[in-house]
Amino acid sequence: MSPARLLVTGGSGHLGGEVVRRADGAGWEVTGTSYRTPGPARVDVRDAGAVEALFADAAPDCVIHTAYLQDGPDAWATNVDGSANVAAAAAARGARLIHVxxxxxxxxRAGRPYTETDEPNPLLEYGRSKAAAETAVAERHPNAAMVRTSLIYGGEGLSGHERRILDVVDGRADLAFFIDELRCPVHVADLADALLALAGTAYAGPLHLAGADGVSRYEMACLVATANGRETAHLRTTTSAGIVPERPRDCRLDCSRAAALLGVRLPGIREILGN
Ligand SMILES: NC(=O)c1ccc[n+]([C@@H]2O[C@H](COP(=O)([O-])OP(=O)(O)OC[C@H]3O[C@@H](n4cnc5c(N)ncnc54)[C@H](OP(=O)(O)O)[C@@H]3O)[C@@H](O)[C@H]2O)c1
Incomplete structure (x- = not known):
């Protein structure tokens, strides 16, 4: 039997690259795309025609859509129109879609970890674009799984988050870390494996997939610094009180639905990096 074909958008990125590597090892026939990075499958997801041509070429049974931009003038179109184009192409082919x-x-503001039944209400432009992307994907591909995750770290090389922390501890940058902003950082390998496990299910709709520990930005910085052999004494703390626009403070995710569905609990950052 020939292996199933997997298309990973953003295959040149931190998460997408890890998904490509792990899917390769797990027997998928994988196409990973890039945009600015030179490679065999470059595509701009904002270009509907280019996305259709990519799908015709890669003929995927399943798509894991990780491509995005965090900010900048192209971010909204990349995140919203790009996701809509990928969802429409996947639906037209009858391919499974996992949207990240x-x-x-x-x-x-809930003061507790969010479940899949909670309503989105993004405060920042990036979150607004990703919420709009979820809506656009659901309209075009009602059977898509929508994976909400948190700060991604680890894997081959360092993530942007880890690089920034080490820049501060090594004196190349000056930044204080929030003690009142809670997230559930997830190791990129654990997330990639969970996405591939999810690909083998028919689950549709939002699903929360993140690490088990809710930690502040400051605690994450201390864990990353220590794990990389640095001192934490000089890391400065701050709070997000009074910052305009308001920052989302406690975005911990309740991942019990994913744990029941996939039979996995993604380890927390304290377990992975702590002593
Ligand atoms: N990083 C986090 O902590 C975090 C937290 C929560 C959720 N997420 C979600 O996780 C996903 C992956 O994040 P990541 O950190 O792995 O991203 P990343 O490393 O920044 O990679 C982004 C990818 O998107 C591609 N891309 C950018 N613009 C594109 C365009 N117009 N057309 C096609 N591809 C384009 C990039 O290609 P080139 O580099 O080749 O240009 C790259 O492969 C995103 O959906 C993000 O919203 C991330």
Whole structure:
């Protein structure tokens, strides 16, 4: 039997690259795309015709859509129109779609971890674009799974979050870390494996997939610094009180639905990096 074909958008990125590597090892026939990075499958997801051509070429049975931009003038179109184009192409082919979203679709005011039944109410432009992307994807591909995750770290090389923390501890940057902003950081390998496990199910709709520990930005910085052999004494703390626009403070995710569905609990950052 020939292996199932998997298309990973954003295959040149941190999460997408890890998904490509792990899917390869798990027997999928994988196409990973890039945009600015040179490679065999470059595509701009904002270009509907280019996305259709990509799908005709890769003929995927399943798509894991990770491509996005965090900010900048192209972010809204990349995140919303790009996701809509990928969802429409996947639906037209009858391909399974796993769309990667974020905990920042929530406002962080609930004071408890968010479940899949909570309503998005993003406070920041990035979260607004990802919430709009979820809506656009659901309209075009009602059977898509919408995975909301949190700060991604680890894997081959360092994530942007880890690089920033080490820049601060090594004196290349000056930044204080929030003690009142809680997230559930997730190791990129654990997330990639969970996405591939989800690909083998028919689950549709939002699903929360993040690490088990809710930690502040400051605690994450201390864990990353220590794990990389640095001192934490000089890390400065701050709070997000008074910052305009308001930042989402507590975006911890309740991942019990994913744990029941996939039979996995993604380890927390304290377990992975702590002593
Ligand atoms: N990073 C986090 O902590 C975090 C937290 C929560 C959710 N997420 C979600 O996780 C997903 C992956 O994040 P990541 O950190 O792995 O991303 P990343 O490393 O920044 O990679 C982004 C990818 O998107 C591609 N891309 C950018 N613009 C594109 C366009 N117009 N057309 C096609 N591809 C384009 C990039 O290609 P080139 O580099 O080749 O240009 C790259 O492969 C995103 O959906 C994000 O919302 C991330």
């Amino acid at each position: 979203s974020t905990d920042l679709v929530f406002d962080g």
